[in-house]
Amino acid sequence: MKVEELRQVVHWLEDARIGDFEIERDDCRLRMVLQFDGVRGNPLSVTIDDGEDRGHGAIVAAEGPGIFLIQHPQHAAPIVSLGEPVHTGDLLGLIQIGSIYAPVIASTDGTLAKILAVPQTLVGFGTPLFEIV
Amino acid sequence: MTKRRFDKVLIANRGEIALRVQRACRLLDLKTVVVHSEADRNARYVGLADEAVCIGPAAAARSYLNPATLLLAAEATGAQAIHPGYGFLSEDASFAERVEACGLVFIGPTVASIRTMGDKIAAKRAMQAAGVPCVPGSEGALPDDAAAIGRIAATIGYPVIIKAAGGGGGRGMRAVRCQAELADALAITRAEARRAFANPDLYLEKFLEHPRHVEIQVLCDAHGTALWLGDRDCSLQRRNQKVVEEAPAPGIDRDLIARIGARCAEACRHLGYRGVGTFEFLYEDGAFHFIEMNTRLQVEHTVTEMTGGLDIVRKQIEVALGEKLALTQADVTSSGHAIECRINAEDPVSFAPSAGRIRRWDLPGGPGVRVDSHIACGDVVSPHYDSLIAKLVVHGANREEAVKRAQTALSEMRVEGISTNIPLHREILQDDTFLAGGVTIHHLERRLAQRSGR
Numbered sequence: 001m002k003v004e005e006l007r008q009v010v011h012w013l014e015d016a017r018i019g020d021f022e023i024e025r026d027d028c029r030l031r032m033v034l035q036f037d038g039v040r041g042n043p044l045s046v047t048i049d050d051g052e053d054r055g056h057g058a059i060v061a062a063e064g065p066g067i068f069l070i071q072h073p074q075h076a077a078p079i080v081s082l083g084e085p086v087h088t089g090d091l092l093g094l095i096q097i098g099s100i101y102a103p104v105i106a107s108t109d110g111t112l113a114k115i116l117a118v119p120q121t122l123v124g125f126g127t128p129l130f131e132i133v
Numbered sequence: 134m135t136k137r138r139f140d141k142v143l144i145a146n147r148g149e150i151a152l153r154v155q156r157a158c159r160l161l162d163l164k165t166v167v168v169h170s171e172a173d174r175n176a177r178y179v180g181l182a183d184e185a186v187c188i189g190p191a192a193a194a195r196s197y198l199n200p201a202t203l204l205l206a207a208e209a210t211g212a213q214a215i216h217p218g219y220g221f222l223s224e225d226a227s228f229a230e231r232v233e234a235c236g237l238v239f240i241g242p243t244v245a246s247i248r249t250m251g252d253k254i255a256a257k258r259a260m261q262a263a264g265v266p267c268v269p270g271s272e273g274a275l276p277d278d279a280a281a282i283g284r285i286a287a288t289i290g291y292p293v294i295i296k297a298a299g300g301g302g303g304r305g306m307r308a309v310r311c312q313a314e315l316a317d318a319l320a321i322t323r324a325e326a327r328r329a330f331a332n333p334d335l336y337l338e339k340f341l342e343h344p345r346h347v348e349i350q351v352l353c354d355a356h357g358t359a360l361w362l363g364d365r366d367c368s369l370q371r372r373n374q375k376v377v378e379e380a381p382a383p384g385i386d387r388d389l390i391a392r393i394g395a396r397c398a399e400a401c402r403h404l405g406y407r408g409v410g411t412f413e414f415l416y417e418d419g420a421f422h423f424i425e426m427n428t429r430l431q432v433e434h435t436v437t438e439m440t441g442g443l444d445i446v447r448k449q450i451e452v453a454l455g456e457k458l459a460l461t462q463a464d465v466t467s468s469g470h471a472i473e474c475r476i477n478a479e480d481p482v483s484f485a486p487s488a489g490r491i492r493r494w495d496l497p498g499g500p501g502v503r504v505d506s507h508i509a510c511g512d513v514v515s516p517h518y519d520s521l522i523a524k525l526v527v528h529g530a531n532r533e534e535a536v537k538r539a540q541t542a543l544s545e546m547r548v549e550g551i552s553t554n555i556p557l558h559r560e561i562l563q564d565d566t567f568l569a570g571g572v573t574i575h576h577l578e579r580r581l582a583q584r585s586g587r
Contacts, residue, residue, distance in 0.1 A: 012204065015199065016199070016201040016202055064188070064206075065168075066205065066209045096209075097208050098209070100205075122186055122209060124185075124186040124187030124188060124206075125187045125189045125196075126171055127187065
């Protein structure tokens with residue numbers, strides 16, 4: 001991977017304020033963590049009121065467009081299973097943008113109660129992905 | 134069939150132009166990806182796209198103006214080309230550069246063309262080199278020495294206008310009536326230019342007192358063909374925002390326009406320009422003076438489509454696909470007269486933007502009437518964006534018929550739930566001076582001032 005390409009990726013991530021990502025090519029694998037104003041990863045948490053019963057949990061939503069994954073492409077098991085306890089900052093899923101994998105991170109402590117988007121489909125900014133109770 | 138350069142287009146814009154581009158893509162069997170902010174999630178054109186993806190919150194800086202998010206959306210959806218529409222990032226050379234660096238096609242001119250035309254001094258120099266007539270003014274950027282600037286101004290002759298090289302669209306300029314006003318005006322404009330355009334360069338031009346705004350539409354391919362498609366009169370403006378546009382410009386010698394159009398096409402060949410573009414001129418006392426070039430599709434391309442019978446957006450995309458234009462200048466014709474009224478969601482008197490839910494949306498129709506709009510009844514007009522909600526475009530065999538069609542169409546159009554400038558358009562279409570043709574760029578503001586008794 002060329003330095004120019006790395007620089008381009010870092011620019012994108014800085015602009016999109018993505019704090020943590022992984023990139024894979026045939027011959028290399030790279031993980032980078034970007035620091036923004038002392039906050040790492042800054043998970044997005046929203047409350048949705050559309051009349052649908054989602055319980056009273058915290059919703060973890062996508063921070064940008066990409067393909068929603070609940071398992072790492074090289075692993076058979078999901079990153080987190082329903083009913084498992086999770087902690088703030090835990091990795092819950094991934095958003096794949098080409099060869100970039102952006103993490104979806106738990107915004108609170110609790111139990112993973114629901115997966116709200118269909119895995120392997122395109123999601124966008126604000127799409128609810130997980131519910132934590 | 135040979136493989137095309139792209140078969141999926143990401144439309145990096147919103148509103149009526151996002152729908153207009155989508156329609157052109159359909160004609161060419163191209164798949165469309167519409168990106169939208171949270172505020173536009175339920176818009177009609179979003180639902181019509183092959184794929185739609187939310188790229189950010191309502192604030193444009195975090196959605197439509199965020200290059201990284203747009204490029205990520207293109208990567209995630211597999212789009213191979215980006216259509217920037219108008220406004221937003223459409224004339225941002227560094228965005229075009231990043232699109233191309235990602236291996237995508239930017240549906241627009243080359244990065245170099247956007248950059249040259251974005252610098253008004255470089256643009257003027259390029260036009261002079263290509264023989265396009267310009268407003269008399271300073272040679273390049275002004276020096277720092279106030280006395281030297283004073284001499285330049287005296288040579289041009291007062292009144293003069295100071296302009297920022299990075300400005301455009303009416304921003305970053307100040308008229309100076311006499312030498313006593315010069316020093317202060319220079320200091321203010323230079324400070325503004327540094328702040329707003331990150332380019333402190335200024336230049337001086339003769340200030341024209343009663344010009345008309347007349348522009349030339351061009352279309353060029355990447356194989357050396359450059360055509361001018363027609364002229365438009367966009368003099369009816371308020372605060373440098375066009376309100377009514379028409380084609381052709383009334384009362385101007387057609388031979389003179391043809392000569393100017395040919396110069397514009399020649400300048401495009403000289404510059405290696407590709408795609409669509411517009412040369413904007415001030416027209417006064419029988420002479421054309423170049424002011425700037427817009428390196429993108431314009432809102433008012435529709436009036437040229439109506440008189441010329443070409444689908445300009447389709448042609449723009451075909452050229453981006455690398456196709457050779459199958460037209461020559463002799464194939465470009467103009468028939469009849471077209472008028473466009475920009476229907477804005479705003480108070481017709483105070484011009485304050487009017488947001489809210491549209492409760493009634495009755496559109497006009499009949500021969501020679503076209504409405505380009507993304508709006509449906511029940512839609513919410515968001516306060517976050519430009520207030521343009523529809524373009525009413527009419528065509529007639531001559532100007533008189535076009536005016537009558539516009540009057541009738543405006544009388545049929547009813548919008549409730551929000552305020553619009555439809556009453557203002559009805560007034561304009563009854564204004565004797567406008568009906569006579571050839572108003573100056575100050576006409577509408579003067580009329581409005583009279584109306585409010587100022």
